Amino acid sequence: MTKTTIVDLSLPLESFGWEPLPVKIFRYDHDEGSRYVGGPLGLSPDDFPNKSGPAIEEMELHSHAGTHLDAPWHYGPTVAGKPAKTIDEIPLEWCYGDGVVIDVRHRKPGEYITLDDIKKGLKKINYQLKPGNIVLIETGGDKRWKFSDYPDASPGMSGEATEWIIDQGVKVIGIDGFGFDRPFKKMAEDFKKGVKGALWPSHHDVGRKKEYCHIEKMANLDKIPKPFGFKVACFPVKISKAGAGWCRAVAILEQ
Numbered sequence: 408m409t410k411t412t413i414v415d416l417s418l419p420l421e422s423f424g425w426e427p428l429p430v431k432i433f434r435y436d437h438d439e440g441s442r443y444v445g446g447p448l449g450l451s452p453d454d455f456p457n458k459s460g461p462a463i464e465e466m467e468l469h470s471h472a473g474t475h476l477d478a479p480w481h482y483g484p485t486v487a488g489k490p491a492k493t494i495d496e497i498p499l500e501w502c503y504g505d506g507v508v509i510d511v512r513h514r515k516p517g518e519y520i521t522l523d524d525i526k527k528g529l530k531k532i533n534y535q536l537k538p539g540n541i542v543l544i545e546t547g548g549d550k551r552w553k554f555s556d557y558p559d560a561s562p563g564m565s566g567e568a569t570e571w572i573i574d575q576g577v578k579v580i581g582i583d584g585f586g587f588d589r590p591f592k593k594m595a596e597d598f599k600k601g602v603k604g605a606l607w608p609s610h611h612d613v614g615r616k617k618e619y620c621h622i623e624k625m626a627n628l629d630k631i632p633k634p635f636g637f638k639v640a641c642f643p644v645k646i647s648k649a650g651a652g653w654c655r656a657v658a659i660l661e662q
């Protein structure tokens with residue numbers, strides 16, 4: 408009998424107070440829920456079993472909060488001259504496929520993950536990318552997610568590395584850091600020094616030329632027991648005409 412193990416590669420939607428756009432969750436417990444739902448229907452809390460209604464949450468959050476998939480529409484209005492897909496238009500086939508983890512934990516926060524890092528990482532695990540692979544870039548940045556340095560705690564993909572992976576037929580690339588490109592502060596700093604192409608090279612340069620999605624704020628890539636030989640599922644929430652959607656990214660292992 409096959410045994411299925413699922414590794415959760417997602418961060419919870421939660422707030423720590425330091426984010427530029429924090430997640431706000433307004434929670435109605437069972438007692439409040441009986442009034443929240445029952446009130447507009449003319450029901451009293453006594454009408455619910457043990458005066459206990461449904462627990463409900465109202466939320467205020469950004470489409471890029473927590474683990475999420477970015478759609479080409481986030482990168483720009485067009486890709487290679489054609490209208491860019493919004494998150495609700497992403498083929499679901501892109502979001503389920505053979506996963507491969509590339510370990511780049513030798514890269515320091517703020518550095519570029521180069522094409523050489525990707526090629527060497529693949530050589531180390533003796534794996535050749537194939538169309539439909541979901542490539543997961545392991546930086547270890549997720550270990551800082553509860554801390555205020557989290558947005559700056561990871562390296563970011565160079566445009567060259569991203570483009571090469573896409574050229575192998577890959578449509579989805581994930582990273583376990585705050586962003587797919589380098590930390591915002593680092594990019595702005597270099598841009599102001601006159602470095603050309605310093606701002607969001609993967610999002611805005613590659614992403615407007617070649618169609619692909621990336622997953623940001625992934626977690627637990629180190630908990631996947633092998634670098635390949637597993638499936639990844641990362642279906643985004645179908646937010647109408649949005650540039651991104653929250654997803655519960657997982658690795659699925661069959662033994």
Ligand SMILES: [Zn+2]
Nearest residue numbers: 471477623651
């Ligand atoms: Zn994003």
